[in-house]
Amino acid sequence: GESVGLHLPTLSVQEGDNSIINCAYSNSASDYFIWYKQESGKGPQFIIDIRSNMDKRQGQRVTVLLNKTVKHLSLQIAATQPGDSAVYFCADCSNRDDKIIFGKGTRLHILP
Amino acid sequence: DTEVTQTPKHLVMGMTNKKSLKCEQHMGHRAMYWYKQKAKKPPELMFVYSYEKLSINESVPSRFSPECPNSSLLNLHLHALQPEDSALYLCASSQVENRGPGDEQFFGPGTRLTVL
Numbered sequence: 001g002e003s004v005g006l007h008l009p010t011l012s013v014q015e016g017d018n019s020i021i022n023c024a025y026s027n028s029a030s031d032y033f034i035w036y037k038q039e040s041g042k043g044p045q046f047i048i049d050i051r052s053n054m055d056k057r058q059g060q061r062v063t064v065l066l067n068k069t070v071k072h073l074s075l076q077i078a079a080t081q082p083g084d085s086a087v088y089f090c091a092d093c094s095n096r097d098d099k100i101i102f103g104k105g106t107r108l109h110i111l112p
Numbered sequence: 113d114t115e116v117t118q119t120p121k122h123l124v125m126g127m128t129n130k131k132s133l134k135c136e137q138h139m140g141h142r143a144m145y146w147y148k149q150k151a152k153k154p155p156e157l158m159f160v161y162s163y164e165k166l167s168i169n170e171s172v173p174s175r176f177s178p179e180c181p182n183s184s185l186l187n188l189h190l191h192a193l194q195p196e197d198s199a200l201y202l203c204a205s206s207q208v209e210n211r212g213p214g215d216e217q218f219f220g221p222g223t224r225l226t227v228l
Contacts, residue, residue, distance in 0.1 A: 034216055041222075041224075042221050043202050043220050043222050044155065044202075045219070046217075093216065099160075099168070102154030104153075104154060105153070
């Protein structure tokens with residue numbers, strides 16, 4: 001069935017280093033994905049999205065890569081800062097039943 | 113205004129109480145959502161309202177009763193809840209129901225509910 005999963009539940013990264021958070025999906029028809037950031041005590045916030053006609057999209061310090069061949073996407077955060085500490089969810093937003101399918105989430109922990 | 117607001121931030125209630133959660137947005141969005149989020153889990157969809165009409169109910173128990181009084185407001189009425197209903201309840205809105213690019217959902221900060 002449909003699933004969106006993450007490879008690692010927790011990622012610890014040194015401040016200033018780059019972070020890479022991975023996500024796998026199973027539905028080859030999926031064509032739109034969003035990465036959300038959820039800080040403690042807050043709701044998920046949109047970070048960046050990507051459509052299936054692209055394989056890379058860049059924002060401010062963030063890049064999303066989409067590999068449709070292996071049904072995998074990743075979120076790269078450059079020069080990780082303490083404010084990047086959060087849980088990151090990938091979400092398949094292409095489902096025609098009007099539902100978002102969230103991945104399990106990865107907690108990003110920044111080491112000083 | 114690009115915010116979704118939710119009140120209260122925290123709520124503690126007994127199993128016999130009746131309470132309501134409120135959500136408001138002034139972005140002109142016509143789709144609004146309720147999610148339940150348990151600790152260390154992703155949000156789970158409960159209800160979707162589209163143009164003030166209930167369009168999706170994810171088999172949610174009747175002790176949760178949603179209401180959409182107008183296009184800016186969404187309520188969740190709670191009655192006879194169980195301790196396992198304790199969770200973060202998130203409201204979200206989007207321009208229309210989730211249909212891909214340009215229609216991402218904006219989330220509120222949530223209401224932390226504890227049922228004793």
